[in-house]
Amino acid sequence: MQRLPIRTHVVVAIELLAGLATLVLVALWLREPKGPYEPYLASAGAVFAVTEIYRRYEGRLFKTEGVERTPSERVRHHEALRVQFREEIDRCRAEDLRKDVIIRHVNRLDDYPNAKERPGISPWFKVGLLDTYHKGIIVGLGWHGMIDTPQGPRLADYAKGEKSEFTTMLTGEIPYDFIESMNVRGDEYYYLPHIFCHFANRGEPYERLFYAVKQDMRHGHHYWKEIASYDEVKRNGRHV
Structure with missing residues (x-):
């Protein structure tokens, strides 16, 4: 309970x-x-x-929310979600399917599917389900062109005519503690898995954000290698 x-x-x-x-x-x-x-x-x-x-x-x-569980409850909750997400990710890879999912805020369920325009993060949005990690899932928020600098990687400024040197994915880690449940089949609006989350980190569902590149491990296996944290890339962009 x-x-x-x-x-x-x-x-x-x-x-x-x-x-x-x-x-x-x-x-x-x-x-x-x-x-x-x-x-x-x-x-x-x-x-x-x-x-x-x-x-x-x-x-x-x-912007504080969530539930507390005993150590035993956390183990059961984590393991149940890990199995469910692992099965969905493996199924998508085996059938070569897109891994889009809908993230939904448990505190604002009634705002779906017609969210009102308000400041801050939306009560529901689409991301890519990329992988799992030891505490939860990794989702993809979008591709971004990067430029390597002495300070570290930064985003390419396309408005100034810059061309990116390599491409990364902005990824977010969502711990199982922030996830309430997942509806794999979706609904009549989006036939995609719906992940119901507590936006428990200052109003967001992510434990942290970082930029990563996809590394092929052969035989159909790969992982997402971190290039730099979101804050590092943002800080490096100030040197432009």
Whole structure:
């Protein structure tokens, strides 16, 4: 059984204490209206209001979400997802199929399929399911031309007429802890696997982003070799 994060239990406990304190102060105030209870009553009420807002809107205001599992629950969750994703990836490779999937935010399921235009990351979008790693899955976000520099690789500036020296894939790692489930068959809108994720890393589903190139290991096997992290490439581009 999934458990709420410890921070949520703490907030609920504080909220209950603030509510109880408010009731006690109100009772004392009614018995002795001239007593100095107003400041304490206002403070208890403010704490109650703040904790209630935090508990209800934590994911949207602070971009923190997800569930906590015991070590045994994590093992079972990770292994079940690993088997499911491995089977889907192997099937696509064997049948030479595209590996497109739909990433969906569990907190904004009702925004699918007609997402409203809002700042920040979309509640659902298409990526490529590339591979698994020891903590989760690797997805592809798009191809990018690169130029090698003394500082390290950076994106080619096509607007300035630059030609790329090599091509990389912007990839993201999504840990199993961020994944709630996968619907392999899709639906009437997109006949693709739907991966339901917690956008638990500052409002995104990725543990980290990096640029990689595909390395052939022969006999139908390959892996994605990291060239540079997303932040490194972004930093190198500032030297242009």
